[in-house]
Amino acid sequence: MAQSNNSPPVRRPVLRKVMAVAGALAFATAGVGALHMPFARSLLMRIGGCPMAGAHMTPKEMENARHIALPTERGSFLAPARPSVGFALDTTSLAEVHAWADRDKVDCEDKHAGLVICTNVQPAALGLPETEGVVDELALAFNERLLLVNETTMRTHLTPQGAERAAHAILDSLIAKLGPANEHVGDFGARKLSGPAASSISTVSYRYTDYVADVSAMNSPHSGPLVREHYMSAND
Amino acid sequence: MKTWILGMTALTSWAIAGCSSSSGAPATGTPGTGDTDGSTTAAEAGAVSDASSSGDGSACTTGTIYARLGGHAGIRGAVNAIVKQELLDPDIQTYFFNQVAMPIPAGHPSADQIEQCFTDLVAATVGGPGESYPPDGGVTDDGGTFMCRADMTQIHAPLLISGGTFDKFVMIAGQVLTTAMVCPDDISALAGALDGEKTAIVSPQYADAGDQPFPGTTTTTDGGASDGAIEQ
Structure with a gap:
């Protein structure tokens, strides 16, 4: 997100925090997605499987x-x-x-x-x-x-x-x-x-x-x- | 025919929505299939009376569907038998998680209550004398009272049922009814009924996905015919 020259200085720290959180979320999403790709499934199975899958059945x-x-x-x-x-x-x-x-x-x-x-x-x-x-x-x-x-x-x-x-x-x-x-x-x-x-x-x-x-x-x-x-x- | 279709579709949709094997009264009647070695044959599908057996075929042209299925007891037996087989499938059983939990979570019906609703619905839609749905006051057993519901979409939407899962459910139900020697035309009617309600039961975003346990994904199945030996 481009920093506007007209933005008051007080908003820059907030924007940086928002971008940091968004970036972390995007990274986590990509990581979770990667764990579900075929090449990584054996690793996922070894660490206990997807925690969100079939939560009701044991x-x-x-x-x-x-x-x-x-x-x-x-x-x-x-x-x-x-x-x-x-x-x-x-x-x-x-x-x-x-x-x-x-x-x-x-x-x-x-x-x-x-x-x-x-x-x-x-x-x-x-x-x-x-x-x-x-x-x-x-x-x-x-x-x-x-x-x-x-x-x-x-x-x-x-x-x-x-x-x-x-x-x-x-x-x-x-x-x-x-x-x-x-x-x-x-x-x-x-x-x-x-x-x-x-x-x-x-x-x-x-x-x-x-x-x-x-x-x-x-x-x-x-x-x-x-x-x-x-x-x-x-x-x- | 339309009400019959709705009823039989509800039969299996209720099963998939949370019906589980009944702890209630077993159905009467005997299996219509042969038992070549004296061992006990499969389940309560045998509640279908001899009169409904496809045997020599003549019984399939007499009487009403209600009578051919053995009346209320026969329908209950068929429901029990179908649900038990569905419950034994590792994918399908995941949709019955509330009914197989011990104790059953508060607010959810027991297996027996689900099957009572199911049976009443089918019996009423095929015009059984004195049958009605939903039953006044719900269904009651030792566990309390449960009010039967009729909105197929509302019941099934949270379960995220895929098209492939639906097809497997139908196959298992058809297997049970075939083993019980239910008249072929009656099975055809049931299959058509189920298919007619598929859009109410299957979640649209999962319509093309294959058979899968709960909760599923939207992964599509590989299409195309195969010679069975080598996947193309």
């Missing part, structure tokens, strides 16, 4: 949510295996996920304590075959001991053929480890996924005393054919 409340729903979701038998995507339920730690994201250069962010969201994850980074396709969003939720208990993936804006290929690859893997699903509706076929949203839905569910898994596909009116996986520990 691992405690996330666990409350999981336990509210669990009683009606559990099956009657122990799972022969508990497959998930890239990580192990009740075993993988938050620190291990952070290390993986750094090592494999995956774009992940701690949305709030105990919730990591990763985007545009290549199948190889998760140990998956190419046929399962890129994961647009990977959500990883941790309990109060910071162990993974809940995981979802979303693959969106697929072609019907791409959704069919990804879904069948996922289902074949689950069937190999768990056998047929408890519930199975729809064929996850390209023709079905080309149709109207409501009639395009295919879904399978596995329910055990210690494990829950769901895979769904749908032709979303806004996101096109999409595939969602959900894997969750049913342990207390």
Whole structure:
């Protein structure tokens, strides 16, 4: 701001203070913004994540949510295996996920304590075959001991053929480890996924005393054919 | 049809606004899906009566939507089942933060109260005999009385819901109803209803943003079709 030759001398100190404050604010804003850039996110995660993100949820409340729903979701038998995507339920730690994201250069962010969201994850980074396709969003939720208990993936804006290929690859893997699903509706076929949203839905569910898994596909009116996986520990 | 559309949209919008799994009376009825290994099948979507199952298809052309959903109890069961599945999603559950906090913050409804409102709204809009919304005097349980609200925009605006989050919510609801063998035409009606109210539920500045937990950002999603194997 230019100093007017007509400004009384008494205003100059005030103007300097205003400019100093404005400059500090601008610097802080730029710094906060920089911390949220992809290259700096690992640093942000190490210092505890964004303090403004998801302020309402903590691992405690996330666990409350999981336990509210669990009683009606559990099956009657122990799972022969508990497959998930890239990580192990009740075993993988938050620190291990952070290390993986750094090592494999995956774009992940701690949305709030105990919730990591990763985007545009290549199948190889998760140990998956190419046929399962890129994961647009990977959500990883941790309990109060910071162990993974809940995981979802979303693959969106697929072609019907791409959704069919990804879904069948996922289902074949689950069937190999768990056998047929408890519930199975729809064929996850390209023709079905080309149709109207409501009639395009295919879904399978596995329910055990210690494990829950769901895979769904749908032709979303806004996101096109999409595939969602959900894997969750049913342990207390 | 329009009131049905509004009602079913309110069904899911109330869920996303703060509905959580109910601690109230469980719905009656049995799942309409097969259970191949004898294990307990998913949730209370089974409150949809056998009469509403798409089974051989003939049941889907008889009676009213209210009857096909199993009346008040069946609708309550569907609400419970949908909300539980939404609550299990790591993104969607962040919008239910008041209902999963212990204790629930003062001034906010309990899960049971939200679901009572929700059920009354849907039951009334599909013309259930004796059903009304908002219920006179609100809904009351051991936790007190909550006055049900009807303004979708007012309810959802503070939640900053993105278009992607809305789409995921609809998908999960559709998954639950499909598993429960709800008639395809009824699911179509519900999907259309939800889509019709999307502008009231999704915050305009977040309309193009992807699925995200609360509070979200305005980051847009990458568009374009993919063959699923290689992101283009």
